[in-house]
Amino acid sequence: xxxxxxxxxxxxxxxxxxxxxxxxxxxxxxxxxxxxxxxxxxxxxxxxxxxxxxxxxxxxxxxxxxxxxxxxxxxxxxxxxxxxxxxxxxxxxxx
Numbered sequence: 001x002x003x004x005x006x007x008x009x010x011x012x013x014x015x016x017x018x019x020x021x022x023x024x025x026x027x028x029x030x031x032x033x034x035x036x037x038x039x040x041x042x043x044x045x046x047x048x049x050x051x052x053x054x055x056x057x058x059x060x061x062x063x064x065x066x067x068x069x070x071x072x073x074x075x076x077x078x079x080x081x082x083x084x085x086x087x088x089x090x091x092x093x094x095x
Contacts, residue, residue, distance in 0.1 A: 001020070002056075002059050002064075003018070003019060005052035005055075008039055008041055011037075011039060011051070012051065012052040012053070013037065013039065013049045013050065013051055013052055014049065014050060014052055014055045015046070015048060015049050016028065016036075016048045016049065016050060017048050023059075023063060026062065026063060027050065027055075027058060030058060030062055031050065031054070031058070035050055035054060036048060036049065036050055037049050037050065037051060
């Protein structure tokens, strides 16, 4: 189960030791030491944290591959417009 993030002064993070043990063990094996961040909160250093974006990417690619939320696909739209010669022309827009 994916956990929710915590936010402190605009930093979105998770504490690895607050994760289920299976996830925390996997993260400790997967992430390099420099991926971990320390947060100074109320005069205490909170270590063993990773940014939530890194946790989410790990969760969807390593822990539960194939669980990435679906990305909305763009569709091609065709419009019919009139030109000066009164001949309909199809115009295709790509977004």
